[in-house]
Amino acid sequence: MPASEAQFTMLKAARLVDGVADFAHERAAVLLEGSTIRQIGTAETVHAPEGVPVREIDYGDATIMPGLVDCHVHLNGIGDGRAGDELATLPDEVLTVQAAQNARRHLYSGVTTLRDCGAKHRTTFMLRQAVEMGIVPSPRLLLAGRPVAIIGGHLSYFGIQATGVDECRAAVRQLIKEGADFIKITATGGSTRTSHPLRPSFDVEELRAICDEAHRFGKHAAAHCASSQGMLNALDAGIDTIIHGVHKEPDGSDTYRPDIAERIAEQGVFVNPTIGASVARIRALESASEGAENITAAQQGELDGLRHASEVRMDHFARMRDAGVTMAAGSDSAWGYYRMGDFQTEIEAHAMAGMSGMEAIVSATRDAARSCWAESLVGALQPGMQADILVVDGDPTDDVAVLRRVADVFIAGERVDRQNLL
Ligand SMILES: [Zn+2]
Numbered sequence: 001m002p003a004s005e006a007q008f009t010m011l012k013a014a015r016l017v018d019g020v021a022d023f024a025h026e027r028a029a030v031l032l033e034g035s036t037i038r039q040i041g042t043a044e045t046v047h048a049p050e051g052v053p054v055r056e057i058d059y060g061d062a063t064i065m066p067g068l069v070d071c072h073v074h075l076n077g078i079g080d081g082r083a084g085d086e087l088a089t090l091p092d093e094v095l096t097v098q099a100a101q102n103a104r105r106h107l108y109s110g111v112t113t114l115r116d117c118g119a120k121h122r123t124t125f126m127l128r129q130a131v132e133m134g135i136v137p138s139p140r141l142l143l144a145g146r147p148v149a150i151i152g153g154h155l156s157y158f159g160i161q162a163t164g165v166d167e168c169r170a171a172v173r174q175l176i177k178e179g180a181d182f183i184k185i186t187a188t189g190g191s192t193r194t195s196h197p198l199r200p201s202f203d204v205e206e207l208r209a210i211c212d213e214a215h216r217f218g219k220h221a222a223a224h225c226a227s228s229q230g231m232l233n234a235l236d237a238g239i240d241t242i243i244h245g246v247h248k249e250p251d252g253s254d255t256y257r258p259d260i261a262e263r264i265a266e267q268g269v270f271v272n273p274t275i276g277a278s279v280a281r282i283r284a285l286e287s288a289s290e291g292a293e294n295i296t297a298a299q300q301g302e303l304d305g306l307r308h309a310s311e312v313r314m315d316h317f318a319r320m321r322d323a324g325v326t327m328a329a330g331s332d333s334a335w336g337y338y339r340m341g342d343f344q345t346e347i348e349a350h351a352m353a354g355m356s357g358m359e360a361i362v363s364a365t366r367d368a369a370r371s372c373w374a375e376s377l378v379g380a381l382q383p384g385m386q387a388d389i390l391v392v393d394g395d396p397t398d399d400v401a402v403l404r405r406v407a408d409v410f411i412a413g414e415r416v417d418r419q420n421l422l
Contacts, residue, residue: 007034007055008053009056009387010054011030011059014059015062017066019379026042029045030064030389031047031054032410032413036413039383040381059407062393062407063397064381065391065392066378066381067110067111067409068390069113070331070364071241072274074116074117074118075103077334077338085191095119096126102333110409112139112411115372116142117144117330120146121159122178124143125178128179145179146160147185148184154192154197155224168207169213171210173213182219182373183210185202185234185239188225188229198227198251199229207233207234208236222240222371223243225245228255231247231260241328247316256315256319270326270371271328273350274331275350276346276347276350277335278349280338281302289303318353327367329363330371347403348360348401357399365380387412387413388412389410392407
């Protein structure tokens with residue numbers, strides 16, 4: 001489209017975080033041309049070409065920043081605490097409608113790209129078809145489809161169980177044929193009742209076949225690892241992202257493994273630590289116990305357990321960062337009780353575990369995009385990149401809670417109509 005016909009939008013605000021610089025630009029302006037970013041600077045330096053109509057929006061004491069990138073969601077999730085085993089018994093039609101609701105919630109809360117790390121059957125691919133037809137609004141979707149699991153392994157109820165190198169390769173080829181953007185593997189058990197979180201699932205040969213096959217098609221692979229041996233196996237296999245990254249020994253003890261952190265950093269693997277879900281649940285139980293409702297003895301036990309586990313995970317998070325590991329923010333909502341539309345809790349948890357406001361924002365924009373192999377398109381505000389933008393009232397580098405004060409969301413240069421919430 002020639003420049004004279006393009007639609008130009010000028011956004012102004014007190015500051016701009018571009019996702020790359022470690023400081024905020026003051027008195028900022030950004031010029032959008034259609035779906036992309038054309039120029040970034042100050043009100044004095046940014047100008048539209050002579051004579052073209054420009055829509056201008058001045059947000060005052062606000063911050064313009066990249067739209068958030070949540071590198072770990074489950075669009076099928078309800079977020080009402082039900083176990084995955086129960087979730088997976090719901091029909092595909094219901095799970096597809098739920099996925100549409102979750103996508104909308106996340107978009108309206110400021111997330112403009114999400115990576116879905118495992119859904120039942122073809123439900124998320126169905127959602128993508130509806131989004132492409134303009135039936136429902138959604139962030140950009142990076143989809144795994146069904147996770148690759150062993151027989152009875154974690155998330156095996158979503159529809160793929162593979163045994164041996166040949167079946168592992170076949171599973172990857174099948175998923176890519178259906179439209180998978182990346183491959184999700186469950187390298188250890190998890191909450192799935194027939195699985196064992198402290199034990200590895202696939203052997204290294206099988207994991208390597210999955211990673212190699214994904215890479216052969218230009219896709220990346222992300223592995224759920226709920227224990228240390230799972231991380232080691234995934235590293236041996238050439239994994240790209242370690243999800244959860246839990247340091248736990250076969251006896252269940254929380255032993256931090258500096259050797260594993262070193263290898264993660266050395267191989268340039270991302271860790272998606274998922275520490276926000278516990279914070280969200282702790283906050284909900286605490287506010288219930290302070291209110292009139294009171295909590296049951298079982299809930300008090302849950303709260304005590306979560307507080308302890310959360311402390312351990314945050315300590316390990318800080319130590320992995322010190323070892324040079326890049327943390328990519330991903331919420332894991334709407335798993336368990338963690339509803340979608342609240343990625344901010346995960347980002348707050350990163351700050352609670354020691355990141356500065358700016359570092360936590362980068363973990364949820366540029367670094368999350370890097371972990372999704374999407375950094376050339378999204379996760380930062382640079383000329384030529386997609387105009388996926390979040391505007392918040394106030395300064396989130398000073399206090400990440402400001403990320404909840406959403407003033408506007410743009411995706412591919414289009415302003416999102418956020419009044420239209422179900
Ligand atoms: Zn997950």
